[in-house]
Amino acid sequence: MTIFPPLVIPETLAAGPGPGNTDPRVLAAYANSGIADHMHVDVVRGMQEVKLMLRLLFGTKNVHTYAIAGTGFSGLDCMLSAIRPGDSVVAFTNGTFSGIDCQTIRMKAATPDDFAADPLHPNPENVHVIEVPHGTSVSGEMIDKALGEHKPKWAFMAHWETGSGRTNDIQGFNDACEKHGAMGLVDAVSSLGIDNFNIDDFPALVGWASCPQKGVLGLPLTYAPVSFTDAYIEKVAKSGCSTYVNHPILNARHWGVVDGKDVEAPGYHQTHSCYAIASFHEALRISLTHGRAEKAADYAFHESILREAVIAMGCKVTSNMTSLVVLNLPDALSGREKELVQGCREDGFAIWPTLSEPVQVRIGILNQLSEDSISEIVGRFADAMVKMGANDVDKGAILKQVKARFAAA
Secondary structure, three states: OOOOOOOOOOOOEEOOOOOOOOOHHHHHHHHOOOOOOOOOHHHHHHHHHHHHHHHHHHOOOOOEEEEEEOOHHHHHHHHHOOOOOOOOEEEEEOOHHHHHHHHHHHHHHOOHHHHHHOOOOOOOOOEEEEEOOOOOOOOHHHHHHHHHHHOOOEEEEEOEEOOOOEEOOHHHHHHHHHHHOOEEEEEOOOOOOOOOOOHHHOOOEEEEEOOOOOOOOOOOOOEEEEEEOHHHHHHHHHHOOOOOOOOOOHHHHOOOEEOOEEOOOOOOOOOOOHHHHHHHHHHHHHHHHHOHHHHHHHHHHHHHHHHHHHHHOOOEEOOOOOOEEEEEOOHHHOOOHHHHHHHHHHOOEEOEEOOOOOOOEEEEOOOOOOHHHHHHHHHHHHHHHHHOOOOOOOHHHHHHHHHHHHHHO
16 A cells, blocks of 8 residues: 655745635634534634625625635536526637636536537537637627627626636626626626625626635635625526535525525534634635725736836736736747746746637736735746846846836835
């Protein structure tokens, strides 16, 4: 029998689209939990407080606001489970992850005949996927045109798409859904906890799903925040959905939401661990203490400094998110994006390529909102560029530019 040695994972600078480096306070909350009794009064109290903090983070009065145990995909699966076989859907994709969402939607809306034709990649006629070119945002005009043409029951869009680093028109999405009578569903994986918005300002968007590893930074154990309007819940209650674990109504009971109302405490909650609750609770406390508006402004400020620095290295930035810079390398290094990224990762500097064509470089700043962090990211990326042969990159001058921007703030 082989006994493997202990697994030691080295510390890295997570400077990609997500996950970001977890705040030490979140890790401490996880490690310092003293019991394993999942029904202990403090664990249950923590769940009740998490539910209330999530309403503040989403900017909503939706009672059905809570968290799905798992990664962001778990939250999205819960939200998209309202889509039933045969339902008409219009979905927009402009990157890798909204493309995965669209694949999920095809599977949710597929009939047995659709699965018989292609079990792994059904393509139901009732689902219309609008493919927006990589590096382009989904605009209100595009949305209005598609919803006006197809008149769907459901419409879907990612708020921010980290696959290409583009923000999409959430106000235009809401307005088009309201105009054409569609129920809007939103992938807020990359925007919640970074952008400053209230989902109650978008009443035609009835379902929202996010993740734990980006703006919320709730690792190590993960919860995917979701929020549903009464209209969404009424639709699920009437039509049902083919899931138990991620059921939008049944799962809410574990968080003390029963028959559309908060109750004093859940009767049982799928054995959520005290460690997970404590760490996620602390992550939400940190976000709300920072303040949504201030945090959003801090991301915009720090992203602008990183953007200017990589442009000074000869890169072309194509993204418009405030937590992520997506760029093309200078012409002399074009085609070597994956090589550069791999070299950085081998050195403990975890940046990412895009996962779809054209291959670009993605540098993120999740939980890196300080002069020291941005300077380290800029310096390490400059070193990687020089190592690849970009001898015209003046690391010293660029770091002085970074320092001057912070000094002037």
